[in-house]
Amino acid sequence: MNRVTGNLFIALGLITVQTTLTSSLAQTAVPPVIGGLQQHSDIEPLLAGGILLSELNCTACHSSNKKWLSFKGAPDLSGTGNRMIEDHLKEFITDPAGTKPGTTMPNLLDHLSEAERNQTAKALAHYLTSNGSGSVSNQNTASDSVERGRVLYHTVGCVACHSPENPIEGSVPLGSLESKYTLSGLASFLRNPLLTRPSGRMPDLNLNHEEAADLAGYLLRNQTRQVSPFILDVQLAEQGRILFNKHGCITCHQNNSGGEANQSIALKNLRENEGCLSNRKGNWPRYALSNEQKSDIIEVLQNINLRLNEEQEIQTTLTKFNCIACHRRNSYGGIAESRNEYFSSQDPNLGEQGRLPPTLTGAGVKLKPAWLRQILVQGAPGRNYLNTRMPQFPASHLERLMVLIDQTDQLPSVDPISFAKINDAKRAGRDLTGTDGLNCLACHTFKGKRTGAMGALDLTVMAQRLQRDWFHQYLLQPQQFSPNTLMPTYWINGQSQKPEILEGRTNDQIEALWLYLSEGYSAGEPRGLRREPMKLVSTNSEAVMLRRSYRGIGKRGIGVGYPGEVNLVYNAEQLCLAMIWRGEFADPAGVWRSQGHGTVRPLSRNPISFPQMPELAFLDRPNADWPTVQGRSEHYQFNGYTLDEQRRPTFRYHYLNVQVDDNFVETLNPESGTHFLRRTLVFKSISPQKTLVFRAAENAEIIAKNSNRFQIGNNLRITISKEFPAQIINLKNSRQLRVPIHSNSEETSMILDYNWEADRK
Numbered sequence: 001m002n003r004v005t006g007n008l009f010i011a012l013g014l015i016t017v018q019t020t021l022t023s024s025l026a027q028t029a030v031p032p033v034i035g036g037l038q039q040h041s042d043i044e045p046l047l048a049g050g051i052l053l054s055e056l057n058c059t060a061c062h063s064s065n066k067k068w069l070s071f072k073g074a075p076d077l078s079g080t081g082n083r084m085i086e087d088h089l090k091e092f093i094t095d096p097a098g099t100k101p102g103t104t105m106p107n108l109l110d111h112l113s114e115a116e117r118n119q120t121a122k123a124l125a126h127y128l129t130s131n132g133s134g135s136v137s138n139q140n141t142a143s144d145s146v147e148r149g150r151v152l153y154h155t156v157g158c159v160a161c162h163s164p165e166n167p168i169e170g171s172v173p174l175g176s177l178e179s180k181y182t183l184s185g186l187a188s189f190l191r192n193p194l195l196t197r198p199s200g201r202m203p204d205l206n207l208n209h210e211e212a213a214d215l216a217g218y219l220l221r222n223q224t225r226q227v228s229p230f231i232l233d234v235q236l237a238e239q240g241r242i243l244f245n246k247h248g249c250i251t252c253h254q255n256n257s258g259g260e261a262n263q264s265i266a267l268k269n270l271r272e273n274e275g276c277l278s279n280r281k282g283n284w285p286r287y288a289l290s291n292e293q294k295s296d297i298i299e300v301l302q303n304i305n306l307r308l309n310e311e312q313e314i315q316t317t318l319t320k321f322n323c324i325a326c327h328r329r330n331s332y333g334g335i336a337e338s339r340n341e342y343f344s345s346q347d348p349n350l351g352e353q354g355r356l357p358p359t360l361t362g363a364g365v366k367l368k369p370a371w372l373r374q375i376l377v378q379g380a381p382g383r384n385y386l387n388t389r390m391p392q393f394p395a396s397h398l399e400r401l402m403v404l405i406d407q408t409d410q411l412p413s414v415d416p417i418s419f420a421k422i423n424d425a426k427r428a429g430r431d432l433t434g435t436d437g438l439n440c441l442a443c444h445t446f447k448g449k450r451t452g453a454m455g456a457l458d459l460t461v462m463a464q465r466l467q468r469d470w471f472h473q474y475l476l477q478p479q480q481f482s483p484n485t486l487m488p489t490y491w492i493n494g495q496s497q498k499p500e501i502l503e504g505r506t507n508d509q510i511e512a513l514w515l516y517l518s519e520g521y522s523a524g525e526p527r528g529l530r531r532e533p534m535k536l537v538s539t540n541s542e543a544v545m546l547r548r549s550y551r552g553i554g555k556r557g558i559g560v561g562y563p564g565e566v567n568l569v570y571n572a573e574q575l576c577l578a579m580i581w582r583g584e585f586a587d588p589a590g591v592w593r594s595q596g597h598g599t600v601r602p603l604s605r606n607p608i609s610f611p612q613m614p615e616l617a618f619l620d621r622p623n624a625d626w627p628t629v630q631g632r633s634e635h636y637q638f639n640g641y642t643l644d645e646q647r648r649p650t651f652r653y654h655y656l657n658v659q660v661d662d663n664f665v666e667t668l669n670p671e672s673g674t675h676f677l678r679r680t681l682v683f684k685s686i687s688p689q690k691t692l693v694f695r696a697a698e699n700a701e702i703i704a705k706n707s708n709r710f711q712i713g714n715n716l717r718i719t720i721s722k723e724f725p726a727q728i729i730n731l732k733n734s735r736q737l738r739v740p741i742h743s744n745s746e747e748t749s750m751i752l753d754y755n756w757e758a759d760r761k
């Protein structure tokens with residue numbers, strides 16, 4: 001049984017029988033699913049009602065000045081045509097709950113006659129699809145990509161909210177993604193869900209390009225539908241724009257249609273069993289509410305002047321964002337039994353703490369406010385042994401939560417402790433940390449290095465994350481904070497096991513550890529820290545890939561180490577070959593040690609670097625200035641890469657309408673017995689009106705050896721296929737090797753060989 005129908009099946013089983021049916025809708029439709037409410041029905045009905053009013057956007061039309069009832073918002077519909085399929089939009093607009101059971105979007109067209117409804121939905125879908133290039137296409141996904149996507153889906157956290165392949169009741173529905181999205185549309189949605197769904201209910205899971213593509217491939221694995229090209233009908237689109245405003249779409253989907261939100265009766269004046277809460281059709285949205293949902297909403301309408309206390313407000317936010325799918329706070333929330341098996345670890349030695357997200361109990365006294373913010377909004381390094389990721393949410397929606405958590409949690413403070421000589425105290429802290437002291441290294445990493453059997457949270461980020469009072473009290477009694485922790489109690493009954501350090505004074509020892517760890521990454525290394533040489537090399541016959549920051553290239557570098565000891569970094573932001581070198585591949589220790597902020601070091605003394613700017617441009621004259629690009633340019637769009645059987649990549653991107661496939665393979669030179677790098681560029685649909693130019697190299701010294709072979713500086717020789725005569729262009733301080741790409745056909749390919757032979761004269 002496929003996942004989607006599985007969901008539908010289960011969801012249908014949940015409907016409570018309604019007795020006063022007057023509309024066909026109520027009979028068949030699945031009530032809207034709010035993830036946090038489904039999993040945790042222990043919340044008070046009043047809070048549940050308030051959450052429904054905001055998650056179902058009731059307050060978009062029935063205004064209220066209560067913050068906790070403010071409406072969640074709806075997807076941003078600009079660029080719709082770039083990711084979704086017109087036919088599906090039409091079906092969805094005609095009957096949202098029928099097309100996507102459990103959706104939170106109501107039916108706005110229910111009161112129209114069938115013919116009118118169909119015509120209206122058609123115009124609306126056409127208008128929305130016209131927002132975007134409409135150039136959607138379907139591609140098939142390689143089966144290994146689908147498999148990787150399946151693993152990611154079931155490990156990184158998607159199934160905390162959505163259903164795994166074995167369906168689980170009460171999951172946030174995905175609907176029939178196959179009929180809704182194109183592959184590239186879904187992948188770019190997943191890479192940056194907050195762009196299209198700014199409410200943040202679908203958070204950002206920090207997926208890189210490849211992961212997003214794999215997940216999209218998996219989610220669309222059953223897609224067979226062929227997308228027909230979009231043909232714009234200006235009149236129909238304009239009609240759709242007007243209807244978009246007329247039917248109140250604009251009230252929830254704020255966009256550039258030129259309309260204004262329609263306000264109805266204020267929330268506090270609503271009569272309970274009328275309008276949207278009745279089962280009648282009328283000039284109002286139709287929600288497929290269950291009886292329980294209705295009664296929860298009525299609970300709020302009857303207590304409209306009630307004020308929430310701080311903990312209730314916290315619970316409401318944790319439920320709206322479904323933080324409680326992964327976290328527990330006091331006795332509220334926590335991972336559902338049925339989803340527990342999907343939380344897994346990279347380090348089984350660490351037990352449950354190595355597998356499960358941390359508790360939010362006392363988070364306000366534990367974490368420094370700046371760290372709390374960072375972890376919610378930007379992502380912060382920490383427990384990289386958990387396979388589940390902490391998602392990222394939009395800051396604006398969580399400001400209040402951060403303040404509340406900070407205000408509500410309480411912990412007695414620890415008196416200040418001063419030392420005559422602070423450096424002596426720090427040295428004591430270092431001794432305690434090392435293998436001759438309390439040996440924290442047995443379980444914790446230090447500057448990313450792992451010494452003992454376990455690699456729990458890095459000690460050099462503790463002081464950056466934690467508050468001093470908490471640190472003191474945690475070290476005294478770790479069990480009190482997490483009952484099953486592996487973290488030992490070192491000061492049993494307040495007695496130190498190391499009487500020789502700071503005369504065995506417990507509080508002084510803990511403060512000394514705190515001061516020492518407050519030095520963070522610049523703390524001197526404790527005794528016994530193992531230095532691991534870290535090296536990544538291509539073994540056997542496959543290439544290895546490392547997508548990280550590289551010095552001078554930026555964080556969108558993609559390094560590839562080939563068998564045969566040739567290596568490269570491709571710059572996926574500027575879309576150019578960034579660097580090549582021979583020998584071993586790379587040392588990623590810089591990245592691991594600094595928890596993701598450092599750079600990868602190529603294992604070569606003299607890598608050859610190229611300018612970090614696009615390699616392709618349309619130029620008016622052969623010697624025109626080369627265009628520069630700031631940040632990500634809309635003219636250049638990276639589309640990821642594919643891998644061949646030896647896992648060698650072909651990078652793909654668009655420059656305006658030109659599609660480029662850029663492939664690199666190592667190639668043996670039989671004379672020297674060494675390898676060189678062969679690059680094949682394939683250009684598709686070049687506009688014949690302009691001259692497309694490829695920039696092959698830039699250097700103070702470029703010498704033509706013959707018509708297609710060029711010496712670049714001392715170490716590099718580039719050979720270009722004969723059909724493409726290259727030109728050496730003199731610039732102010734250097735020279736460029738440029739290759740005009742003339743083409744009369746749909747597809748043109750060019751081969752470049754990068755040879756290091758020249759340095760071995």
Ligand code: HEC
Binds near residue numbers: 057059271285
């Ligand atoms: C797109 C706008 C819109 C949204 C969203 C909306 N409503 Fe309404 N609602 C209306 C309109 C329009 C009426 C009819 C009254 C009127 O003409 O203003 C109405 C009427 C009502 C009434 C009857 C009011 C009365 O006293 O006659 C209730 C109760 C109600 N809505 C509850 C809700 C609830 C609960 C939600 C969310 C689940 C909701 N509405 C969402 C537009 C909306």
Ligand code: HEC
Binds near residue numbers: 075153157175322
């Ligand atoms: C914290 C809960 C949560 C997590 C974790 C989560 N999602 Fe979602 N997801 C949601 C919610 C809620 C929505 C609907 C959002 C809305 O109403 O705007 C959604 C929407 C979506 C949609 C859009 C469905 C549509 O109809 O267009 C897709 C696709 C999706 N999620 C996939 C994923 C994938 C893949 C992952 C893991 C990488 C994931 N989600 C992780 C809660 C979550």
Ligand code: HEC
Binds near residue numbers: 057105
């Ligand atoms: C009460 C608020 C509300 C109103 C009014 C509303 N929508 Fe929606 N709409 C939503 C929500 C919430 C979603 C997300 C639903 C989901 O993911 O299940 C959505 C989703 C959509 C989507 C899919 C977008 C995506 O990126 O996946 C389209 C298209 C859409 N609405 C069109 C319309 C049109 C057309 C109208 C007017 C007829 C309309 N909506 C009126 C709340 C609303």
Ligand code: HEC
Binds near residue numbers: 157158321382391
């Ligand atoms: C898909 C599961 C998931 C969801 C949903 C989720 N988190 Fe997390 N959260 C995690 C994981 C995993 C970590 C551990 C991150 C680390 O330390 O590397 C974490 C860490 C945290 C921490 C740091 C705790 C500590 O002691 O270090 C806070 C605070 C936090 N989350 C708050 C939230 C809030 C608030 C929400 C909702 C807005 C939320 N989380 C939603 C998985 C989740």
Ligand code: HEC
Binds near residue numbers: 354486
């Ligand atoms: C036997 C293994 C072990 C030893 C030895 C050990 N720890 Fe821990 N420690 C852990 C584990 C496991 C955790 C929980 C990690 C997690 O939440 O992912 C932890 C958590 C902590 C935390 C709380 C971090 C947080 O954010 O929740 C601090 C602080 C800490 N350890 C400091 C130390 C110090 C200082 C030492 C040496 C004096 C030490 N640990 C020795 C296993 C150990």
